[in-house]
Amino acid sequence: MVTTNLHLQSTRQSILEYLQRQGRATVKELGALLGLTSTGIRQHLTVLERDGLVEWQQQGEEYYIDEFTCPFPKVAEQDPAICALHVDFVRLLSGGDTRLTQSLLRGQRACTYRIRPVDKPASVTR
Numbered sequence: 783m784v785t786t787n788l789h790l791q792s793t794r795q796s797i798l799e800y801l802q803r804q805g806r807a808t809v810k811e812l813g814a815l816l817g818l819t820s821t822g823i824r825q826h827l828t829v830l831e832r833d834g835l836v837e838w839q840q841q842g843e844e845y846y847i848d849e850f851t852c853p854f855p856k857v858a859e860q861d862p863a864i865c866a867l868h869v870d871f872v873r874l875l876s877g878g879d880t881r882l883t884q885s886l887l888r889g890q891r892a893c894t895y896r897i898r899p900v901d902k903p904a905s906v907t908r
Contacts, residue, residue: 793818794826801836802853804872804880806895808845811876837892843899846883848892858887869895 796816801807807815812823830836837848858864865887873880876897884894 794830797823797826797830798835800875801847801849801872802851803868804875804895806845806847806872806880806897807876808878808897808899809840811878811897815875845897846894847897848884848894850886850892852886852893855886862887865893872897 793816797812800812800815809820809823809827812818812827813820816823818826827836827838831838835850837850839846852858853868854864865882865885869880869882872895878897878899880898881896882893883896884890884892886893
C-alpha cells in the first residue's frame with residue numbers, strides 16, 4: 783500500500799512538473815505521457831485541484847490549465863522571455879496550439895495556458 787501512495791505522489795509530481803514546463807496540457811496528452819487513462823489523469827488532476835495546485839477546464843476541444851506557482855519566478859522577473867520558452871516547451875510536449883493567456887508575471891492570479899488541438903492534414907488516397 784505504501785508503494786501505491788508513493789506511485790500516486792510520483793504521478794502527481796510528474797503532472798505538476800509537466801505543467802510547469804508546458805504551462806498547459808490536455809488530459810489526453812498527460813495520459814499519453816504517463817501511460818494512464820483519461821479517467822486516471824482526471825482523478826490526479828482532481829486531487830491537485832483540491833489541493834489548490836492547479837485548475838483545469840475543458841471548453842469544447844480546448845483545455846485550460848491554471849498554474850498558481852511559477853517554476854522560475856526570479857528568472858522570469860529578470861527576463862520575461864523565459865515565459866515564452868515555457869509556452870514553447872508546453873507546445874512541444876502537448877503537440878497542440880498553446881497560448882499563455884494570463885501570467886503571474888503580469889500580476890494576474892495564475893499562469894493560464896490554452897491548448898487547442900492542431901488540425902492534421904487530410905490524407906491523400908490513390
